[in-house]
Amino acid sequence: MTDLDFRQGSPPANGPQSTTNLADILERVLDKGIVIAGDIKIDLLDIELLTIRLRLFVASVDTAKKAGIDWWETDPALSSRAKRDALEDENRRLRERLQALEPAGTDETDRNVDDRDNSKEAGQR
Amino acid sequence: MTHPAPRDRAPDAAGVTYVFAVCRGTRAVNTADVTGLAGMPGGAAVRLLPSGPLTAVVQTVPADDFTDEVWQARLSDPQEIERYARAHHEVVSAAAVHGPAVPLPLATLYHDDDRARRALDGEAHRFHGVLKRIAHHAEWGVKVYEPEPPAAQEEREPAPVGDGGREAPAPGAGLAYLNRKRGVQERRERRREQALSVAESVDAQLRALAAASRRLRTHAAVPGGDGRVHVLNATYLVADQRAEELAALVRALGERTGTRIELTGPWVPYSFVGEV
Numbered sequence: 001m002t003d004l005d006f007r008q009g010s011p012p013a014n015g016p017q018s019t020t021n022l023a024d025i026l027e028r029v030l031d032k033g034i035v036i037a038g039d040i041k042i043d044l045l046d047i048e049l050l051t052i053r054l055r056l057f058v059a060s061v062d063t064a065k066k067a068g069i070d071w072w073e074t075d076p077a078l079s080s081r082a083k084r085d086a087l088e089d090e091n092r093r094l095r096e097r098l099q100a101l102e103p104a105g106t107d108e109t110d111r112n113v114d115d116r117d118n119s120k121e122a123g124q125r
Numbered sequence: 126m127t128h129p130a131p132r133d134r135a136p137d138a139a140g141v142t143y144v145f146a147v148c149r150g151t152r153a154v155n156t157a158d159v160t161g162l163a164g165m166p167g168g169a170a171v172r173l174l175p176s177g178p179l180t181a182v183v184q185t186v187p188a189d190d191f192t193d194e195v196w197q198a199r200l201s202d203p204q205e206i207e208r209y210a211r212a213h214h215e216v217v218s219a220a221a222v223h224g225p226a227v228p229l230p231l232a233t234l235y236h237d238d239d240r241a242r243r244a245l246d247g248e249a250h251r252f253h254g255v256l257k258r259i260a261h262h263a264e265w266g267v268k269v270y271e272p273e274p275p276a277a278q279e280e281r282e283p284a285p286v287g288d289g290g291r292e293a294p295a296p297g298a299g300l301a302y303l304n305r306k307r308g309v310q311e312r313r314e315r316r317r318e319q320a321l322s323v324a325e326s327v328d329a330q331l332r333a334l335a336a337a338s339r340r341l342r343t344h345a346a347v348p349g350g351d352g353r354v355h356v357l358n359a360t361y362l363v364a365d366q367r368a369e370e371l372a373a374l375v376r377a378l379g380e381r382t383g384t385r386i387e388l389t390g391p392w393v394p395y396s397f398v399g400e401v
Binding site: 021037041042043050 | 191192193211214229230235236251392395
């Protein structure tokens with residue numbers, strides 16, 4: 001779990017050896033001015049937010065799991081998997097309701113629901 | 126990667142172009158330096174993409190594994206971030222072995238080679254400026270640590286409260302306790318101030334030797350870690366022929382100040398390509 005090591009800072013960092021401190025790499029590969037804009041927009045977060053998130057995660061996850069606490073895995077705000085699950089649930093519920101309202105529902109209406117879901121997904125980000 | 130819900134369309138099997146770094150013309154990078162590398166997990170072979178006088182180090186990666194959505198999931202997983210960040214770093218470092226290379230940030234993606242080439246061409250003057258600036262230079266990271274507390278147990282918060290048989294407190298014990306605490310706090314502050322002033326003088330001396338410098342954020346102490354705290358996390362662009370001088374200076378400063386100073390590098394000048 002603690003492969004991500006923010007503590008150990010001493011290994012001689014020569015090029016791409018795996019001993020190079022990950023925090024040192026992250027602050028270099030993520031945190032620099034965008035030299036050039038890509039076609040596909042990837043929001044990599046602010047390095048500070050990201051490291052805080054990871055640090056908290058690394059520090060607490062083992063202890064918490066030992067105590068049987070795993071709420072972050074189901075909290076959509078904290079876990080992207082949970083966010084997906086929540087969306088899936090919502091999709092299913094919407095589809096069921098639509099089916100109930102329009103018993104003769106066709107593929108066409110299904111697709112409309114999907115479209116609506118997708119736009120909602122985009123709006124959440 | 127799994128999609129949240131079954132979609133109507135088939136999963137996008139197409140590839141997109143991931144750009145790691147930009148170098149001067151093909152001769153500057155030995156193809157063998159980069160083509161043997163794994164690059165991004167799931168991607169095709171790492172290769173060179175010539176574009177006018179510039180050459181990009183690129184890789185075709187599966188489009189549906191490099192969407193923002195997938196990256197967001199990836200960024201929630203420390204092991205995944207590590208995997209991708211190290212893969213990126215490895216290719217960038219290899220690209221810079223035989224000449225200057227401008228690293229691009231993690232996850233710089235184009236729909237295809239043509240789009241990537243067009244983007245490079247559009248920014249060619251900037252790339253040339255940066256390449257000129259970083260040629261024969263490397264980035265070196267320097268961290269100054271706050272000194273370890275002299276008497277460890279005294280300083281640490283009541284971590285191991287192991288004394289089971291506690292005696293009744295003597296009169297005045299509370300006041301003594303508070304005074305002791307205050308003393309600890311004052312010593313801690315004094316140590317920190319000293320460390321910060323050491324950091325400032327280290328930075329000033331290294332700046333005199335460097336072509337450019339940048340302050341990075343200090344990494345906070347990690348809960349459950351060894352408690353070491355940075356007071357300086359800086360990075361310097363140093364000419365290759367002055368690298369030994371830099372190492373000697375860092376060593377000398379560490380000895381003179383009795384402070385732990387750590388030097389990392391040489392790095393590809395990641396921190397010195399953003400502005401020009």
